[in-house]
Amino acid sequence: xxxxxxxxxxxxxxxxxxxxxxxxxxxxxxxxxxxxxxxxxxxxxxxxxxxxxxxxxxxxxxxxxxxxxxxxxxxxxxxxx
Numbered sequence: 001x002x003x004x005x006x007x008x009x010x011x012x013x014x015x016x017x018x019x020x021x022x023x024x025x026x027x028x029x030x031x032x033x034x035x036x037x038x039x040x041x042x043x044x045x046x047x048x049x050x051x052x053x054x055x056x057x058x059x060x061x062x063x064x065x066x067x068x069x070x071x072x073x074x075x076x077x078x079x080x081x
């Protein structure tokens with residue numbers, strides 16, 4: 001099971017999945033600040049909606065392509081050949 005990492009701004013996730021503070025989130029949900037672009041452990045993925053909303057609000061960053069690749073699995077994986 002992968003851990004979802006949400007991106008926070010003003011203590012709330014950019015995707016809007018909840019209005020609760022992180023301490024009240026369901027298990028398997030983690031967070032980072034909107035300006036943190038550190039690589040994640042292999043079993044963690046960025047919330048795709050949070051990444052998209054951060055890009056809309058704060059603009060793209062040179063490291064964003066790598067983050068998007070982590071957030072969106074390659075659709076060709078597992079496809080019949």
